[in-house]
Every structure is written in C-alpha cells, then in structure tokens.
Amino acid sequence: MKVVNFGKTISRSCCRGLINELRVLHLLGQDQSAMPFLLRPYLSDARWAWRSEAKYLHILTDAHSGGDLEHYRWKLPEDSLALVCAELILGLNHLHRNRIVHHDLKPCNVLVTAEGHCVLADFGGARFMDPDGKLERDCETTMIVTAEYAAPELLEPLEDGGFREYDQRVDYWSLAASVVSLVLGDAYLPGSLTPDLMTFKVTQVSAQMVKLQAPLELQEFVMDLLQHEASLRPVYPAIRGHSASHHSDWDDVLAQQDRAIPFVEEVITEGYGGSYGVLNVHKPGDSTADFVEELSKHNLRLDVDDSYDVDRHHAHLAAAL
Incomplete structure (x- = not known):
C-alpha cells in the first residue's frame, strides 16, 4: 500500500505525480490483456484507491516480494x-x-x-x-x-x-x-x-x-x-x-x-x-496545488473511506502499546 498525506501543502509536481499514478493504474486496471510486466492495482479488493477525511491517499497495488x-x-x-x-x-x-x-x-x-x-x-x-x-x-x-x-x-x-x-x-x-x-x-x-x-x-x-x-x-x-x-x-x-x-x-x-x-x-x-x-524534478521554483481539485480536473473520482486510514491505524497501534 502506498500512502500519501495530501493535507499538507504539496508541490504542483508532486500533485501531478499522484494524478499520473492514478491515471495509469486506472488504465491498467481496466486492461483485459493482463500484461505481466507492469504494476497493476490490487483488483481483488472492493476498491484499490481511496482518500480519507484525514487527507491521506491510499493506493493498493499487487505486492511483489523480490525487492527491486x-x-x-x-x-x-x-x-x-x-x-x-x-x-x-x-x-x-x-x-x-x-x-x-x-x-x-x-x-x-x-x-x-x-x-x-x-x-x-x-x-x-x-x-x-x-x-x-x-x-x-x-x-x-x-x-x-x-x-x-x-x-x-x-x-x-x-x-x-x-x-x-x-x-x-x-x-x-x-x-x-x-x-x-x-x-x-x-x-x-x-x-x-x-x-x-x-x-x-x-x-x-x-x-x-x-x-x-x-x-x-x-x-x-x-x-x-x-x-x-x-x-x-x-x-x-x-x-x-x-x-x-x-x-x-x-x-x-x-x-x-x-x-x-x-x-x-x-x-x-x-x-x-x-x-x-x-x-x-526538472523545474525550479515549483508552485503548490490542491490535490482534490486536481482530481476533479482530470475526471478522477476517489471515494472517501475512513474504514481504514493510516493515521487512525497508527494512533490505534500507539494506544495499544
């Protein structure tokens, strides 16, 4: 799972990178050819990408244990x-x-x-x-x-x-x-x-x-x-x-x-x-961007789901220790 806190001010290039990741994974998730040499979203779950009220983006992809x-x-x-x-x-x-x-x-x-x-x-x-x-x-x-x-x-x-x-x-x-x-x-x-x-x-x-x-x-x-x-x-x-x-x-x-x-x-x-x-990032002096606003511009929709949020999960673990 990839988790990104977009609640803090993020650069426009970082925001663009997140949008790109979602666009490509969405395309690969819909692709029926199942090309084995490209990372794919974890389609066995009900959803593979969501955002939480705490402003965390969560992206689930297939796991590969051989490192890089x-x-x-x-x-x-x-x-x-x-x-x-x-x-x-x-x-x-x-x-x-x-x-x-x-x-x-x-x-x-x-x-x-x-x-x-x-x-x-x-x-x-x-x-x-x-x-x-x-x-x-x-x-x-x-x-x-x-x-x-x-x-x-x-x-x-x-x-x-x-x-x-x-x-x-x-x-x-x-x-x-x-x-x-x-x-x-x-x-x-x-x-x-x-x-x-x-x-x-x-x-x-x-x-x-x-x-x-x-x-x-x-x-x-x-x-x-x-x-x-x-x-x-x-x-x-x-x-x-x-x-x-x-x-x-x-x-x-x-x-x-x-x-x-x-x-x-x-x-x-x-x-x-x-x-x-x-x-x-091949551009100096990058400006900032609003991630949720950029999602709308690219016609991408992410459900808001707090059933699992990394921030709350860490808080729960800390309380248990």
Whole structure:
C-alpha cells in the first residue's frame, strides 16, 4: 500500500505525480490483456484507491516480494540480463501502445516478483502522448525525471519561448542507462545537464564495457540505445531483431516460461541493501496545488473511506502499546 498525506501543502509536481499514478493504474486496471510486466492495482479488493477525511491517499497495488532491480546489481549473468531487458521492453511497449511514456525507468522503479520476473512500477512521472505519438517540452513543462537516467532531449536546455518534441524513445535511453547501472554501477550513468559531459559519459560507458569484456551483443545493445540522436535508437518492434535479443523467443518471454532472475530467494535471504536515487524534478521554483481539485480536473473520482486510514491505524497501534 502506498500512502500519501495530501493535507499538507504539496508541490504542483508532486500533485501531478499522484494524478499520473492514478491515471495509469486506472488504465491498467481496466486492461483485459493482463500484461505481466507492469504494476497493476490490487483488483481483488472492493476498491484499490481511496482518500480519507484525514487527507491521506491510499493506493493498493499487487505486492511483489523480490525487492527491486537495484538489489541485483552486479549479480545478473548474461542470460538473466537479456531476459530482464526483454521483459522490460514488452512492458514499455504496452505502455507506449497506450500512448504512455514512463519517463523515469531505472532499477529502483522495477520490482521483482517472487517468481523472478520484472514489473515496471512508479508511474508518477508518466506523460501521455498526443494522437501523433508525440510529446512537447517547453520551459514551463514540469517533468519528473531522474537526470542520470534521462535522455538528452529531456535535459538539454531550451531557449526562452522554445520547445522540443520527443516521443517514447526517451524510455529506451533509460533502459540502456538501467543496464549500465546494473552492470557497471551508478558511477557510469550517462545522464547530464551538460551536453558535452553527456557525450563524454557515453564514451566512458563504451570504454568500460570493453575493459570489463562485456559480451559484444550487450555492448552493441547499450550503445545503440544511448544514441544522442533519438531517431537512431531502435524501438519496438525493430528492437526484437537486435543482436542482443535474437536468442529470445518473445512468445515464451510473454508467457514467462523462464525465470529472468532464478535466484530471488538467495537475494531476499541476504537482506536488502543499497540506497535509492534521488528524484529530480526538472523545474525550479515549483508552485503548490490542491490535490482534490486536481482530481476533479482530470475526471478522477476517489471515494472517501475512513474504514481504514493510516493515521487512525497508527494512533490505534500507539494506544495499544
């Protein structure tokens, strides 16, 4: 369960993130295809999202006990990493077919199931493409991204009054950056607000993968997705034919025939470690927003239900101790 206190003053970007999360989960909850690699609302309960009089938002989603991908850094052999990428590609493609760009793909936003499969989560940064499959960014656009994983078209400065169009290819850059994090560590993440530094970092990624004798197919996969020119990045369905994917039977991947991570139990037993990346909101001086008012603007309705409220639950526990 995700619980957020919206009674305090919250930033407009935080409010937008909550709205995005609800919109995407609502869409996935209505989706009959049951794509296994995307986090879904917990539909077995009477309701999966509600707000309380104490001004807490509660969101119930399916639970996954394998932690997140950060816990598997430096632990994934080549065949596991290939399956992880294939599962994430299928999850991303499902979002993109529904005109959703995730915007913040990174290892800590990918959950791992007890069976060893990947589930793309945290839709707070998501944006919805227009009917032509495009998004527009200008100087006033609030974007929730993590700069180290973000594509150049999301980070490069704009002139006053200028704008830039982009599309789902930003998620494929982030997929490659996530592989870099899992294989090389966060010190080699390519994202930067300075274009020249970003170019240098991508060169460093290539050199380090060669130095560590990473499989040639993996090197090509990462470098093909870390193309500064977005149109050169392979996307679905072309990416299915990439050299790094040619061993994959995509129907078997979708059917979860093989565990992407067959050693989840060992990692859970070891206990969780590591730290989570800091969320960067790509807009300074953010204003505040009224969450309930924003819900109405987006035609979202949340029942007010005090039968379970985290604030009262904590008070009850405190009284019992």
